Amino acid sequence: MAAPPRLWRHGFRAMASAHEIVLASDSETHARSVAEAAIAEVARIEAKYSRFRDSSLVSAINRAAGGAPIRIDAETAALLDYADACHRESRGRFDITSGVLRRAWDFRREPPRVASQREIDALLPLVGWNGVERDAHAIRLPRAGMEIDLGGIGKEYAADRAAALAIDGGIAQGLVNLAGDVRVWGGLPDGRPWRVGIRHPRTEGATIAGIELADGAVATSGDYERCIVVDGRRYCHVLDATTGWPVDGWQSMSVVAPLCVVAGSGATVGMLLGEEAPRWLASEGFRWLGVDVQGVVRET
Amino acid sequence: MAAALALPGVVPGAAAQSIPDEGIFSVRYLDYRDWQPGADRMTVRSPALFVQKPFAATWLFEGSLVYDGMSGASPRYFNTLSGASGEGVKDYRTAGDARITRYHDRYAIGVGGAVSSERDFLSRAGSLDVRWWTEDRNTTLAFGFAGTADRINSNNGVADNETRYTLDWLVGVTQSVNPDAIVQSNLTFSRGHGYYDDPYKPLDTRPDYRRIVAWLTRWNQSFPSADATMRLAFRVLHDSFGTTSWMTEAQWVQSLPQGWTVQPGLRYYTQSEADFYRNPPFPTGYVPGENYSADTRLAAFGAFTASLRVAKAFADGWTGDLRIDFYRQKSSWRFGGDGSPGIDTFSARWIQAGISKAF
Numbered sequence: 001m002a003a004p005p006r007l008w009r010h011g012f013r014a015m016a017s018a019h020e021i022v023l024a025s026d027s028e029t030h031a032r033s034v035a036e037a038a039i040a041e042v043a044r045i046e047a048k049y050s051r052f053r054d055s056s057l058v059s060a061i062n063r064a065a066g067g068a069p070i071r072i073d074a075e076t077a078a079l080l081d082y083a084d085a086c087h088r089e090s091r092g093r094f095d096i097t098s099g100v101l102r103r104a105w106d107f108r109r110e111p112p113r114v115a116s117q118r119e120i121d122a123l124l125p126l127v128g129w130n131g132v133e134r135d136a137h138a139i140r141l142p143r144a145g146m147e148i149d150l151g152g153i154g155k156e157y158a159a160d161r162a163a164a165l166a167i168d169g170g171i172a173q174g175l176v177n178l179a180g181d182v183r184v185w186g187g188l189p190d191g192r193p194w195r196v197g198i199r200h201p202r203t204e205g206a207t208i209a210g211i212e213l214a215d216g217a218v219a220t221s222g223d224y225e226r227c228i229v230v231d232g233r234r235y236c237h238v239l240d241a242t243t244g245w246p247v248d249g250w251q252s253m254s255v256v257a258p259l260c261v262v263a264g265s266g267a268t269v270g271m272l273l274g275e276e277a278p279r280w281l282a283s284e285g286f287r288w289l290g291v292d293v294q295g296v297v298r299e300t
Numbered sequence: 301m302a303a304a305l306a307l308p309g310v311v312p313g314a315a316a317q318s319i320p321d322e323g324i325f326s327v328r329y330l331d332y333r334d335w336q337p338g339a340d341r342m343t344v345r346s347p348a349l350f351v352q353k354p355f356a357a358t359w360l361f362e363g364s365l366v367y368d369g370m371s372g373a374s375p376r377y378f379n380t381l382s383g384a385s386g387e388g389v390k391d392y393r394t395a396g397d398a399r400i401t402r403y404h405d406r407y408a409i410g411v412g413g414a415v416s417s418e419r420d421f422l423s424r425a426g427s428l429d430v431r432w433w434t435e436d437r438n439t440t441l442a443f444g445f446a447g448t449a450d451r452i453n454s455n456n457g458v459a460d461n462e463t464r465y466t467l468d469w470l471v472g473v474t475q476s477v478n479p480d481a482i483v484q485s486n487l488t489f490s491r492g493h494g495y496y497d498d499p500y501k502p503l504d505t506r507p508d509y510r511r512i513v514a515w516l517t518r519w520n521q522s523f524p525s526a527d528a529t530m531r532l533a534f535r536v537l538h539d540s541f542g543t544t545s546w547m548t549e550a551q552w553v554q555s556l557p558q559g560w561t562v563q564p565g566l567r568y569y570t571q572s573e574a575d576f577y578r579n580p581p582f583p584t585g586y587v588p589g590e591n592y593s594a595d596t597r598l599a600a601f602g603a604f605t606a607s608l609r610v611a612k613a614f615a616d617g618w619t620g621d622l623r624i625d626f627y628r629q630k631s632s633w634r635f636g637g638d639g640s641p642g643i644d645t646f647s648a649r650w651i652q653a654g655i656s657k658a659f
Contacts, residue, residue, distance in 0.1 A: 020380065180383035188379070199383030203420060203454060207381065222384030254382055 004189035005173070010035040014042050017179035023166060024173035024189045034169035038162035042178065045158040049079075049150045051099065058148060066144030069133070077136045083153055086265045087129045089280075093272040094265065095241030097141070099149035100126045104244070107237050112228035114235060120244035127241050156219055156264030159183045163260075176260075180220055183260040187214035201251035201291050209289055209297055211256060219263035221271045222252035222291075238271045249274025251295060256287040317433050317440060319360050319403045322617070323353040326656030334648035345369050350656075363398040393418045399427075407432040420459075422451045429470075437476075442486070444470035454499035464494030466510075480524065485517045503586050504593050506576065511540040529553040531565075542575030543598065546635065551607075559613035561621075567605040570635040574598040580642040599640035602633025617658035625650040 005024040008031035012019055021038055025031040050056050061070045072080070086094045100123050104115035126146050133140045141148065150157075155178050162176045163183045173186030175194060184194040193212040200206035201224045211218050223236030223246075235246045255266035266286050270277040281288045282300070289299040332344040348366040355361065369392050399412030408431045416423040427446035433439060450464040472486035490512040498504040514537040522529040531551040538544045551565035576591035577598040578584055586592050604627070611621035629646040631639025 022380070175380055177380045177382075180381065182380055182382045184379075194379050196379065197381045199381050201384075211382075218382045220382040220384055225384040252384065 007189065008032070008035070010039070012039050012042075014039070014046055014178075019178045020175075021162065021166070021177075022175040023171045024186070025171060030170070034166050034171055037169060038165045038176065041161050041165050042158045045154060045161060048076075049154045051147070051149050058150060061139055061141065062147045065141035065146040067140075069138040069140035071138050072134075074136070076139075077134075079150065079153060079157060080134060080139065082261065082265070083150070084129065086153070086269060089284075090269045090272050092129075092242050093240045093247075094152070094269050095127060095129045096148045096150060096153070097129050097132065097146055098127050098239055098241035099147045099151070100145065101239050101241075101244050105235070105237070105239065105246070107226040107228055107235075109228075112230055114228075114230050115244075124244055127244070129241075152221075152265055152268045153261055155179065156181050156217075156259075156261040159217070159260040178260075181217070181260050181264050182219065183217040184213060185215050198252070198254050198289060202295065208252075208291060209299075211254065211287075211289060213256060216256055216258050217260035217263040218254055218256050219260055219267045220252060220254040221264075221267035222250075223248070223271070224251065238268065240272055247272055247274055248293065249277065250290050250292055252291040253277065254289045255281065317408075317431070317437055319354050319358065319401075320352065321354065322658040324351070324656055324658050326350045326654055328652055328654035331651045332648065334646065336644045336646055358403045360401045360403065361398070362401075363396070365396045366394070368393040368395075397425075406435070420452065420454050422453075424449050439476075440474040442470065442472040442474070444468070444472075448492075450494070452495055452499065459495060459497070459499035462495035462499075464492060464496065466490060466492035481519065481521045483517065483519050486515070488512070488514045488516070490514075498593070498595055501593065501595055504595065505591050506593060507541065507591060509540065513538055527555040541598065543571055543573065545569065545571035561609075561611040561613075563607075563609040563611070565605075565607040565609075567607070568602070568635075569605070570602040570633070571600060572634075572637070573600040573640050577640070579640050596640075596643050596646075599631070599643055600634050600637065601629050601631050601639045601643065602635055603627060603629035604633070618655065619657075620655045621653070623650070623652040623654075625652075 005026045008023050008025060008028055010021045010023070010032070012021070019042070021035045023031040023034055025034075047053060048056055049058050051058050051062065053059060057070075057072070057076060064070050083096045087096075101120065104119040104123055106113075126143060131142050132148075133142060159176045159178045159181050160183055162178075163174065163185060166174050166176070167185060173189055175182065175184045180199065182196050184196070187193050193214040196211045196213070196218045197207035198209045198211065198220060199222070200208040201222050221238060223234060223238060226237035228235050234248070236248075238247050239245065240247050250271050253267045253270040255263045255270060257263035257266055266281065266284065266288070270281055270288060270290065273280050277290065278298070287300050289297065291297055326349070328348045328350070330344070330346040330348065332346070346366055346368045348364060350364045352360065352362045393416065395414070395416035397412060397414035399410055401408050401410035410427075410429045412427040414423075414425040414427075425446055425448040427444065429442065429444040431440055431442045433441070446468040448466040448468070450466075452459040452462040452464065468488060468490045470486055470488045472484060474482065474484040476482050490510070493509040496506040496508065496510060514535060516533065516535040519532040520529060521532075529552075531549075531553065533547070533549040535547040536544070537547075547567065547569045549565065549567040551563055553561060553563045555561050574593065577593055577595070578586065579599070580594060605625055607623065607625040609621060609623040611619060613619045627648040627650075631641065631643050633639065
């Protein structure tokens, strides 16, 4: 019997974070060439959709806010359709126009400061996916100062695209992890499922649970990466677009789905829905694992 | 945990009968990595300082300081990690210890203290040791006592200001067998009570006390004609968690011309699993209210460590050395029985470089 293929790990950085691609192959050269193609695809998606890059399509759309429509291609239209579905499912709490709230919520500021209701009220008129004019070929943000931001979708989509390219490249078993958003396929070469550890929301370096799966995706949203603590209260970067305030129902929410983009948005919507999350996640048929505010693991 | 590579020694070590006549200052740098098939890696980089200084004719001061910077995860069980976006894992540990020994004609008394601090863990220890030797200096008896207080504050709220207290006793004898051989045998007892659970492992519940008895014997044999020394060590340890471990080690220290020393070594370690350890997949065998752990460090396995140290002594008391250790752990390498099933091979390597100066 032939030996199972070896796993080749390729670490790389993009989108200001660390990622890895693990590919099963008999040949290191093959694994490397496939990994390079997958990494190039991640870089392409970053260049196209990063709000931090002046040359990106997202930056062009944001610069044109209040002005003329911007032409979009089919890939972008599909992502926006998906963002629209998330907006509906979350009853407006997940909103790709909510990024302007960062002008009030600076989670890197020293010393940390809680936004005032007045600052938030001044920004809320710029938040509103329902007001965005779009069709399959163009998008226009109606008011100057509005912004879109594909956080919660773009990186997860990149993980799915990288996995798709690797599968097309002949890799039957592999794993793509973009800063904690994980897509796996084919199981481990020895036949066991992949084991995805869930990061502990309060202790760096620790895991709080594990999820086994052969094919699919696990994505996690949490209150721990960009957050401030003021007067003993934690304010995290997951903002409810309907109120402008951080949510506080979960320390961490992980969702399992066939695609990473679905798992990622499912995790974010789960965070946003707070107490209603278990019911919504069940109705969507998601397998999930959350850490509640007491630090207790709850799961399907 | 790899981070706890070495808590500064609180149990007295070798049985020097006379005060060293030189001070030593050394700087060391450790680079540690571990890995499993297809798994993410953890890296530890530790600069360390060590000072030994005799003073006022009969006193000796020894102190050390170490900083561990860690990055990457050490999942052991997982292939990858899912988490909110971030910069990856970073953590640290700082630790220091100091000891003062007063030498007399036929005995020496030492007192020491040690502190180790991590984000969620604080350990403080104090120790006292007495060594007494016969007039012909062929036999030394050692008695040691150490107390350790640990405070555990996991940020997930599971361990909230938990404590653990440990007392250690040591009795040992060192005997010159002949001019070229020395044998040392130490018996240590440890009694601890308090918090032993791993707060970051779901369902992990361990007894609130631990008793350890360990017996360590070393044999150092020098071969003057070959300008070499052979060091053998053997240790057996049993604890109240139900684990019994055996360690045996051999090193050959070969002096070479022009101040070079080459020191290859091989160590074998094997342990049985703790009474309450349960094999993967998690959480098989969990009964609410009973002790339970899926921590692979409590599993049954065997492990080999191969090491090589190369040192070079220069003029004016300078010494430089480089040491590489390679560690591999497998269930199937357990001695005298099957290892715990379902655990991946775990590998690690250490590279240590150091320079020291006698003064």
